[in-house]
Amino acid sequence: MAVSPFPLVFGLDTFGDVTHDEGDRPLSHAQTIRNLVDQGVLADQVGLDFFGIGEHHTDDFPLSAADVVLAAIAARTARIHVGSAVTVLSSDDPVRVFQRYSTLNAVSSGRAEVILGRGSSIESFPLFGYDLADYENLFEEKVDLFAELLKGEPVTWQGKTRPSLDNQDVVPHTESGPFPVWVGVGGSPQSVLRAARYGFSLMLAIIGGSPARFAPFSQLFSQALESVGRDALPVGVHSPGHVAATDEQAREEFWPRYLEVIRRVSETRGFAIPTEESFRFEIGPQGALYVGSAETVAQKIAQNLTVLGANRFDLKYGMGGLSHEALMTNIELYGTQVVPRVRELLSRSQDG
Amino acid sequence: MERDGDLPRIAVFGAGHVGPVIARVAVDASYDVTIAASAEPERIALITELLIPGAEPRWAADAAAEADVVVLSIPIHKFAAFDPALVAGKVVVDAMNYWPPVDGVQELFEGRRYGSSEIVQQHLDRSMVVKTLNQIGYHDLEDQRRPAGSAERRALGVASDDSGALDLVAEIVERVGYDAVRLDSLSAGRLLEPGAPVFGASLGRSQFERALLVEAA
Secondary structure, eight states: OOOOSSOOEEEEEEOOOOOBOTTSOBOOHHHHHHHHHHHHHHHHHTTOSEEEEOOOOSSSOOOSOHHHHHHHHHHTOSSOEEEESOEEGGGSOHHHHHHHHHHHHHHTTSOEEEEEEOOSOOTHHHHTTOOGGGHHHHHHHHHHHHHHHHTOSOEEEOOSSSOOEEEEOOSSOOSSSOOOEEEEESSOHHHHHHHHHHTOEEEEEOOSSOGGGGHHHHHHHHHHHHHTTOOOOOEEEEEEEEEOSSHHHHHHHHHHHHHHHHHHHHHHHOOOOOOHHHHHHHHSTTSSOEEEOHHHHHHHHHHHHHHHTOSEEEEEOOOTTOBHHHHHHHHHHIIIIIHHHHHHHHHHHHHO | OOOOTTSOOEEEEOOSSSHHHHHHHHHHTTOOEEEEOSSOGGGGHHHHHHHSTTOEEOOHHHHHHHOSEEEEOSOGGGGGGOOGGGGTTSEEEEOOOOOHHHHOOOGGGOSTTSOHHHHHHHHSTTSEEEEOSSSSOHHHHHHTOOOTTOTTOOEEEEEESOHHHHHHHHHHHHHHTOEEEEESSTTGGGGGSTTSTTTTOOOOHHHHHHHHHHHHO
16 A cells, blocks of 8 residues: 555544543533543643544433534643544534534634535434434535535525525635535445545544555545546544553553443444453554554554554544543553654654 | 356346445445446445445436346335336345334334334335345444355345245345345345344354244244
8 A cells, every 4th residue: 555645643532432530430411521521621732633522412421512622722832733523413413514614613723624525423303303224325426515504605506405495695604714624434335436536635533444455445545636637635444442651551441441331332232342352452452442552553643554554543542431630641641652653663664 | 266157147136324324235246236226326436436446436316227136225215216116027126114203203104013024015016025134233234244064154134025036135145145034025024124133143143043932922
């Protein structure tokens, strides 16, 4: 895979998993959200480029209004980009999504980003009265409208999933063109083609199995962009993980929480509960989880960015039940040790 | 990979998450493979070229006409509108699952009297339906293949009401890289559905058979 021509970007994503106190009691949603703002501020302080919040609507993941939290983080920072990871566009109104993120872009002086996708959970569909069976149609139409809105001109649009717009000015206008938009792709090549068609960047969501199997997706993206006459665009990777002082500590902190979270998700999603063996595979060199010391995690990120021809890595940190303090340590280690080490490894491999 | 002219020809329907992976492992196992989506083959030409080198994109009708085995890996909500005539006389692998929390409620598959593949068979009444490849994650299907005899080889259940179709598809599963555990009816194939102990689980043949027995008891 060719080395990406784009600058390296390192971010953090969270689903706002409810954290626990030292007595292993869950914190309130409100406290979890206030802690999340502190986590975003720390991410900026340790030099990270992006902080993303994934929209969810459950007791375990109470981040249903990510943009409000992102605005609070933006108000206390000056450099870090803030965005959704992801916005479940299919069950939202593209006009409102544009308005909220254009407002965030104004508040943050041009630091807003949006990652569109289905996300790992689907509770927003029944909540807002959408049928999951309509997912593809909803996404296709709403991406189309969202792309129109980003152009910044009055929009004329017709579709089946929301009322038409006739030469409608949608505000606030952005100061300097559209904010960056990504499409999160979990395995559907059709989504890769869609991202290329609209000129959105590609975010590969790799949450299980071998990351290398996504390498053809980067090639597909690059060729699809070429076939529609567009310039190359950035490719990012989003994967879960946890960084601690040692490999052992990271594993011991993360595994019981991961097992419990996946066990609960499995009940509604029907898939297998991880075993210690499957977990060992996932945190090993061939798996999708980035759990370990700064050195272990950095080696794996450097390896996979190269394999995937990607220039951006977003670590999905946190797992329900971990403490706020453990997450702050994770963020600090990621920013101060993992990222500089990845940069070093990649510049060395390029020199070589 | 050299094609083997004696092997059944496989058409994969669906170019979403699952179809290209099934097509790729079939190409690796030396099968002659075509892939079709709901529209013209040109639309999936790039996907085929880069993700499934060795396979051919086709219109669904052409792919089915040329194939011995058709793999259905389409979104299950599209199945109600699927034309049974397309696959009449063919062995059809049903790789789909019905799981309302993920797919939404589908009227055709509601009611717990029949398994989802029994309903697929009722709808495709001139085809021989085989349930398999539904119980392994699409991201595992490629990674977890192992040669026959490997201690790590994972088992997959294969269920059909038609013994000839069952043999044919079990052979494909074996050749792709999994131990095929046969269930002699689609009704028994309900043990392979989401929520069942073997669904998504990485089990060797004996563990898999034991899990089925416990569940059936």
